[in-house]
Structure formats: C-alpha cells, structure tokens
Amino acid sequence: MQKIASGIYKLTFGTPEEITPVSVLKPDTCLEALNALDDHPLPFTREDIHFQPRQGSVLLELPLDPKEEVYGLGLQLKSFRQSGSKKKLRTNSDPSADLGDSHAPVPFYVSTAGYGVLVDTARYATFFCGGCKRVGSRQDLEQFKSAGTGKGHWEVKKGSGNMLIDIPAAEGVDVYIFCGKDMKDAVSRYNLFSGGGALPPMWGLGMMYRADWHADQEDVLQLARQIRDDEMPCDMFGLEPGWQTNAYSCTYVWDKSRFPDEKGLIRELNEMGYRLNLWEHAYVHPESPIFPELRPHSADSYVWDGLVPDFTQAEAREAFTGIHQPFIEAGLSGFKLDECDNGDYIGNWGFPDFARFPGGADGEQMHSLFGQLYQQTMLAPFKAADRRTYGQVRASHALAAPYPYVLYSDLYDHEDFVRGMATASFSGLLWSPEVRQTATREELLRRIGAVIFSPMAVLNCYMIPSPPWKQFDHDRNHAGEWLEDWPQLAQQCRKLMQFRMSLIPYLYATFGKYSKQGAPPIRPLVMDYPEDREVLDCFDQFMVGDDLMAAPVVYGNGDTREIYLPGGRWYEWLTGEWLDGGQWITRQVPEDEVPVYIKQGALIPWAEPVLCVRDHTVFNIEPVLYGAEAGECLLLCDDAVSYATISESLPFAKIKIAGEGIVSIEEQEQEKVSERYSIAGVKYVL
C-alpha cells in the first residue's frame, strides 16, 4: 500500500496492465493542495479486499456496508444512486438502456461513508454495487434470518452484498482510495488527484449557439447578426458538419465552395463578440493531407474508411495538431469533438475491441481512453498559444476533471439529460443537457431552464436555419414562417439566458474553486447533505457553487414540481421570501422561470447581464446578502482567457459586506477587481 497524498492510498493487486488511465493520461496531481487537507485513514484494511484472478479476468471484492449508498461510475443518464445496481462500463454513444454503457463511464465510485475508489483500468469492468449476494458470505447469514418473509408472487427481494468488480483481460489492477470527511471531500480529492478541475475562459460560461449545418459562410454571418439584433446572449458560435470537404471521415480541410474565406469569417464573428467553435471527429479521411503521415501511427482498423490515430504516439499527436494549428492561429476558440465514443447502439461503427494500436493498446482499452487522449491532443496547441479553450466532447473516462471539455449526447430525454447533470459531477465530468429540437414552446423554455445551470449552456440548432425563439417548429422554421408573437417567446428565452449571464461572476469563481479545490461546481444535493436521506434519490436539484440551489422543471412533468429544501433557511431568488429547510414544498413554476434558492448568509455577486463576455468586459455587480447583516464572497480576477494565471494560485479577491451597505475589498485587491468588476451598492434580502 502506497500513500499518495493526504487521504489517498494506492493498492496494487496482481500485475496491473500497462495501458491504464493513470499510466496513459498521466495526471498532474495537485499534491500541494491535497496535502494541505486533513488526513483520513482507509475505511477498511487491505485484508478486507479480496482479489481473485479467474479465467480471462480478475475479480475484486471490496467491503460495502448495507448502510452505505453508492454513487458515481461516470455519466449515467438513466440512473443516479447506484446502490444495488450492476454496471458494465463501456464507452458507448446513445445507450438506450441502463447497463453502464455511457459516453463517459468512469471506474470510480463514491460512498456516503465518505470515500471514493478509482479502479485504474481501461477495461470494460463490471461493478456490482452490493446487488450480488454470495453463498456463505456475511450477508448470507443475515439473509437466512429474513428468508421466506416475502410471499408476494412477483415480489422480488434484492440481495445486498459487497462491492464486486470484474475486470476482463487483466491480470492485476491498481486501486486508488480517496478518503475524506464526506462524499464531496472524497470527490474533491479525486479531482485534485486528476489535476484539479477545468477552468474555462470566462466567455465559456456564456451561451453557445450551434448553427444550421446547411449554412454557408454568408448564412452563418446573417445568423450571427440576427442573434445580435435579437439581443440574445451568445458567446460561442458553433459550426456542425458541413464546413469540411468530407465529414465522415474527416479531412479537416475547409470546403471553400461554402466557406471561401474562413479567416474573414472568424474575424467578423470575433468582432461581433462570438468565439467560433468547429465540429469534427478524429477519423482521418484518405483525402486528408495528414493521412499518409498518420497511417503508420494508427489502428489496424478503419472507421468510415478513415484512420484511427493512436494519440498515445507523439507522431500521431503531432500530425493531428499540425493540421489544426492554422485554425487556432486564425482565432478559433475550440472544437466539438464528436464520435469519439463507440457506436454500438446506433449501428456498427467504431473500431473493434480487438483493434491493435502501435502504442500497445487494444481497441477495448483505447475506447475507454480515446475521448480523453483526443481532448489532450487538441488541448496542447491552445496551451502552447496560452489561450484557454472550452469545447464539447462526446467521450470521457477517468481523471477527466482538468479537461475543459463538456460532454453532450445525441440522446434527448429531458429527465435523463437533467439526471446527467447530477451523475457527471461524481466523476470529474462536465455535462450539458443541450437544447435541440423542441415540440412545443414550453419544451424550448424548460430545456433552456435546465441547460443554463449546466457547465455549458448550449443551444444546438443545427437542424433549423432560424433561431428557435423565432420558430421552434422544424418545418415552419425551414419554411421561414416565424411565430406571430416570436418577440414574446424571444423575451422568455432571453429572460432565462440573462439569468445565466447574471450568474457568470459567481459561476466563474465557482469554477476557480473547482480548479484549485476540486469540489464539482454543479452537483446534486446529496453531495452537500449526505446525511439527509431525503436527498438520496434527488437528481433534479443542484447546488450551483456553495450557496445557490436550482430546481429546474423537467419537461413533460407539467408546471408544478416538488422541491426539497435541506436543513437551514433558504431564500427564494425571485420573491426574496424565505423558507425553513428540512421540508418538501410544491411549487407551480411558470415556463420561463426556474426555482432558485439561496442559502442563508450567502453573498451572491449578481451581475448585470451582458450579451457576451469580451476579453475586457467589466461586469456591473450588485452583491446581494441573504438573511444576514454580514457576509463575503470571492471573485476571480484573472485575465479570464490565458493559461498563465491557472498554473499559479488563482487571483481571487474577497468581497466583504459588514453592515450598512458597505462593501469592502482589501486595498491590494481593489485594482484587479476593478479591471473586471464594477461593484454597486449591496442589497439585503432579509
């Protein structure tokens, strides 16, 4: 057993494989930050863990008390609490069933007992979270006491057992155990072990709009002007497939017939305050200039007749970043990295599990790591240019916290999408329940109402030429028939997006803390209230930072929802009324609103909404203090776009309110605050 840092232990069983998340991704562990934390012992001894090699796999058995609840295992759209479940962690797009297939399955779970376990494997490991009872086990004895009580004809009793983890093909494995005072602490340590949370550029916390994929250069610019004319917040503007000469597989070459002057396009968009983001995937078309160079550094199987680069190889990374370099030099802000998950559910595509890569990985291992290697590869040139990026990606895995990429899915069930916001946070993942087509006006608003509380507020309008606030119906949008009262719908959408924009300083500071302390910026209540059994299954209420709770309404559930307020006093954002916690309340929620509650004592630096965050935007802040006479909050005062500031300790400034409306900032911090924030008088909500 090796102690890695305060509360973090590494245990080795058998002979671990060479290709694992830790060995391949090489996390830049935040040792200093970790060792500044309290130490905690292992929750069980090494002898309590059983390791059993068997034909073609190894089995790990870790203790699990029936009182413990288990969360994690990556982005799980169809289940939240994992206690009793079985999950086979396979990277896979658009899973229609709750089997463990996921865009981002992560072999990391966390227990309400305050510890997390990372099983360092790139294999499709199966986790049995207590649902498997073994003959002769401790739980077996307990069973016999209760045997025969369930006489129901279909009444099924779920077994309760230990945590069992089956890892195919391996002959051994390293296990990292993260011990803290509670789940949030354990997850934070895991994120710091991974390298700390991603800090997006400040503009990344604004809105993203992805344009009609049929649009050419002039259409794109028209659309961009229209969004500005409509005064809708928007920071990121994305192109979908269609900008390249070939998309499946990719050439990474602009189709000049549609985009004759891409540099001009980027420049014009930048002038309007947009940052351009381009769709692509990593399978390299035979006509791509880098095809010959990549061929020896690629898998032995094609995807869509395209090469699969082995991103563990420097040659492959260099060739691949080489063709992207001009985009970055031209001012591109980031990429949407599509299709890097496997595609079993939507047809047979993706390289096979038996594929061989020159670096030694097989297809199974590479499927687990491919999304993150792709992110790593695409991140490097931005880092080299000292410019932060914030992009989208469809696959991730363990140790993902430091990557500034937000997951998305082609699935679309709204409840699943909201659940993803909760599950992602247990495993160092960022997830966006992006808004695409909607059947009704209410659906559009409810979906926007959820996405604005996620790490990236995406409207993916690739299927319609005009913005959805003008016409949400696909066919009418294409026919150019706008809603008669579209300005009213636009105003409702704007109201929700402006709420997001008003949160940016608070959100940005929250991401700053994520970066240095590891606590997920947006997380389900159970992470902050692990002792409260009411929140065990509550996947649709979120702590946004430490002080604010949002309870978006899932579309299809009507306009009324139950909301749980944990212990303490909570202030309703809109009315300023307070309610005592420890109770469920019922709220009728208009379609252009989202219930938001603020903790007693919190100071929230509400900002006057802007349309976009330019490099030198100064936010007008009105700090609001809830149910107290004194309070404080942090503002992050870096340049918000470069990497230079991230590597050091972050330049937070503390804003203090100490009665009678006086805002105080340490003198040496005043200048850096004023470069980004203009602070008006404080408001009290009592």
Place this chain on the structure above:
Amino acid sequence: MQKIASGIYKLTFGTPEEITPVSVLKPDTCLEALNALDDHPLPFTREDIHFQPRQGSVLLELPLDPKEEVYGLGLQLKSFRQSGSKKKLRTNSDPSADLGDSHAPVPFYVSTAGYGVLVDTARYATFFCGGCKRVGSRQDLEQFKSAGTGKGHWEVKKGSGNMLIDIPAAEGVDVYIFCGKDMKDAVSRYNLFSGGGALPPMWGLGMMYRADWHADQEDVLQLARQIRDDEMPCDMFGLEPGWQTNAYSCTYVWDKSRFPDEKGLIRELNEMGYRLNLWEHAYVHPESPIFPELRPHSADSYVWDGLVPDFTQAEAREAFTGIHQPFIEAGLSGFKLDECDNGDYIGNWGFPDFARFPGGADGEQMHSLFGQLYQQTMLAPFKAADRRTYGQVRASHALAAPYPYVLYSDLYDHEDFVRGMATASFSGLLWSPEVRQTATREELLRRIGAVIFSPMAVLNCYMIPSPPWKQFDHDRNHAGEWLEDWPQLAQQCRKLMQFRMSLIPYLYATFGKYSKQGAPPIRPLVMDYPEDREVLDCFDQFMVGDDLMAAPVVYGNGDTREIYLPGGRWYEWLTGEWLDGGQWITRQVPEDEVPVYIKQGALIPWAEPVLCVRDHTVFNIEPVLYGAEAGECLLLCDDAVSYATISESLPFAKIKIAGEGIVSIEEQEQEKVSERYSIAGVKYVL
C-alpha cells in the same frame, strides 16, 4: 480438420475450453440422416481462416465475400439480415437495443453462399459480420479505389470486411462448418447435427391460454369452462406465478390456500380437453424442500435469495427433477421456464458472470447454457414417463433444435415479435410472438393473426380475469364490463384460431419433417429463395412448411401491406385466385384475416377445426390440390403423444391425388391413417 458427417467439418484452433455448448449439451447427432445427404466441400480452406490469440481473448477471421449475405446469431428481435452488423452474443432478457443481447443468442451464422458456421463457445463472443475493414486487408485495396467519392456531410460509408469473431477468456475454440446446397440445407444440417428438430405432441400445435395470475383453483376452472362455453379453440392452459408458496425465488410447492386440490384441478382440466402448464423458474427458495440438498450443487451466488442449481451436475438434476416428479405423475403437460436468461436490461438480477459452479463453469458460460440445461433437466422426467411435453422457455443457445420448448419475451413491439419468427428459424429455435395486452380490438386480432403461424399459439392473458375477446381493455376487463358486441369479436378471434386448428395435420407433418430432416418448420422466404434479392430483408413473410406462405400484418401499419410473391404461381387461400410470382402486390387485409398463399402443385390436408386435440381425436381432412391435377402430401400417423415413435423413423403416410378426385393411400398405411384422420373427397383449386 475432422469430417463429422456429410458436409460437416470440425476445425480446432488453439486449446478449446472445457465448457462449451457441444461438450456440455452433448448433441445426439443424427448421423444416419446426415450421411444420407449429398456431400459438400468447405467453401474455403483452413488456411483462409486466421486465428489470433490476444490478451484475454481469441480472434477468429473467416472469409466473407461482399456478395454473401449473413443471417442467424440466434433470436434477434431488432434485426434480420446481419451483414455489416456487430453482435455481442449475451444471453439477456428484454434487450432494448440491437447489440446482440438476446433470450437466445446462438454463435451460429449462415451465409447465402450455402454454408453455416457454429463457433462452439459459451462465451459472450462478438461477431463482426463484414462491417469492420482492416488496414492492409484485401478490402482495404478496394477501398482506395472508391475513396473520397462520398462527399456528403453525414453520409457514412459502411466498411466491408471479413467475418471477425472475438471470443473472450478462451484460448482456443472448435468451429463446425455446415456445407450444403443453400442456406436451408446448411441450417437443416446444423439442426440434424444438434439432434434433429423437436416434435411436439399434436396437442401442442393447438392454442395456449395463460390465465389471470390472481386466479385461484375455482377461478381457473370457471375460466376453463368459459373458454369451452365460448367455443374457442384451446389445448394448453397455463398458470402464471401465484400457484407456489413463494415465486421469487421458487419453492415448487403448491400454495394450498389458493389451490387446495391440484390433482383435482389437473384432472378436471384434462376432462375438459386442456393440458395444464405451470410457470416457474430455476432459482430455489430457502423454504423449498430441495434447498438443503441442492446447496452443495449450486452456484456461489444467489438470485433473489435463491440457489442457482448447477444442472451440469447429476445431483442437482436429480434433486430438481425429484420435486417435479409428482407434477408429472399428476398429469401436468409441461412448464413455462421463466427467468433463465440474465436480467441486465430490467434491473440487476441473475447470477454474476464471475459466479462459480461446482461443475467448473463460470457465470458467463452458465448464462449461455443455463436455459438449455434447464430444458434438458425438465425434459428428462417426461421422457422417462414416455410422454411428450411442449413448453415455453425464456433462454436458449446453440444446439437447441431437439428441445420441445418455445421462446417468448416480455418485450412486446409487434414488428420485433414478427421479426423474431424469421430470425429464430436460422438457429434451431422456436419462438412465439405471444399475445398479451392490447390497446385496441385491431391489435388483438393482428397479434392473433401472427401468433397462429408460430410454433406455439399463445394467448398470455395473465393480466386479465376474463378472456380478451370479451374485453380487451385491462381496466374494464377487471371491472367485469364486457364489450357489448363481444360475440362478434369472439367470432373474429375464433376465425383466426380455427385457421390454426385447420392447419394442424399439415403443421404436424411439417414438424415431423423438422424432426428427421432438419428444415425449420416456419422460416422466412430467403431460406427458400436465397437467390432472389427481393427477399433479403423480408422478415414478415413466412414459409409454413414447404407449400404455404403467410404474410401477417404487423399491428400499427394500417390495414394494407405489401407482399412479395417469389417465382412460381401462388394461390390465394381465401379466394382461390392465383397470381404469378416474382412481383410485389399490395393487399388490403381485414383485421380478422391473414394473407395466405399456396404454391402451385401443393396438396394441403386442411382439417375441420376442433376445439382441442385429445389423445384420440380424429381429424376430418379435406385435401385441397392447388393448380394441378395430381399431387401428394404427407400425414404423420404416430400416437402424437409418446416418445416411443420419435426415436424410430416416423410413421408418415403419403396421400396421393391422381386426378378425378381419387385419394389414394398405400394399403398398408390405411389403418394408421384412419386412426387419426378421416379423409373426405379432394377439392381442386385451379
């Protein structure tokens, strides 16, 4: 390479595992029948097959020409033609996606080139049916000729490659290749290798009705009388969970509070012409009398607190059949063997893949084989009593042909259910698209219209106390509110069921041929017309035996359907009109009809429908000759209930029509024919 029989070759690669379908199930290969067939050489040489061990699995690569089409891989509800697909064969209940999970995944595929391949593994093998193109392969060279032609932005080109089969955990495998003149011939040889097709008792070809699971003994008898009063055909009467003292897991002990006199129940039902069938599964509850005896011969994990017997062990089989013996002695006709598939899709149940069984199998291997071992175990006491059984089962695998069990599913999409009728037949499986709840009158009729052309015509009415022809709506049925015009609906249902009953002699002879010659009794057109590209994807038209084609209407598709008539002349059953084949026709189909076409030259021994097939029922037959002046057909003239006749060559009698309405039967066959069939004058349809 070992030649097993005419056209059957065994090839061994590496060191095969000890637990495989062939080694465990020990097929009673019909060597004599096989060796009476033409010999055929291997379609490729052994050197064309590549075998590659890799970490934790082995990879097999078999040639596949782009012109070949691939079918098989067991019961596949969501896809028919497998060319280009990837399927991971895992036994699993209720798969919601087309990944290869199935109640009955079978590692056997068949090519339109006229050969079939059985990969003798109980592992979750993955089959890539040509959809994976490898770098540097023969297909790779072809690719470069066409590269870059598809400029579409989302236009995806599917690769074409060889057949690649990845087998986890194994270090070698035996492959059996079945070579014939066409697909049907190859499948027939596979079925004869497995031991020949199952021959049900004749009553098994009648209708089955499964009763309300809340019913007690008196309710059951009332229901049984009602069905007779309504003059609806019914041979098999099934009880669902509820008859035992505990069902999840099972005790196999009658709940006397609901069924005080089970022997009386069976006797009364038998007197009314019903054969009783009981639901159960194989997980043994702690209160079951056999629990202590079974414990040492069971897996090391529980399912629903119940033991999982290791049916490879004689002790387990004996204990398990021991508790069932009294049921069989009391006159029970068969069982519905539920839950013997794995349950990943509907929650976490089933034993884990890492479970260990005393006989040496692990959980993965046992999941593949469990359904069939369970069938084998439950078949033995019926064989010992020399009484045929015909039951239902929810899991099967390779070599299943000889087992008289019909698969069913808790899934319910009607198109999927109809597709299952087509896919099952490639792999020695019997499948029933059972009728359960229906939303409309039309749905009830369309579903009955399909199930009557399946191996077991099941109405599973476990959710409603009164028969669906009285009230198909669940809530109204429970409220006792019958449809005002229920006699009319009952007449429509009766009409469809009577069609089934009129087919019994023909169907029974068809199953007889299945038993001795191996051709699937109900099969998609492509098996009889492999050269006709129009039928490659035609999963909803069936050859029923050699002469009759049924084209049931999938519910939800309206009342009109396209029907393809293959080459030759076809006679429409209802009108007697003929049409030339080689064309698609459009037919409007009333809800109580199913389009049925008969081949020119066929003689069909239509029977006057009976309500049930008693042991000594004599069928009134009216042979109909279509488009010819002379013709012949077979009738199977055994006792229709015992095993004794099956083991020998079957007592078929040939009925000949030779002009002028004269029916001729060989003199020595007349007596055995007359014991079962009374033949009226022949009818000609010209």
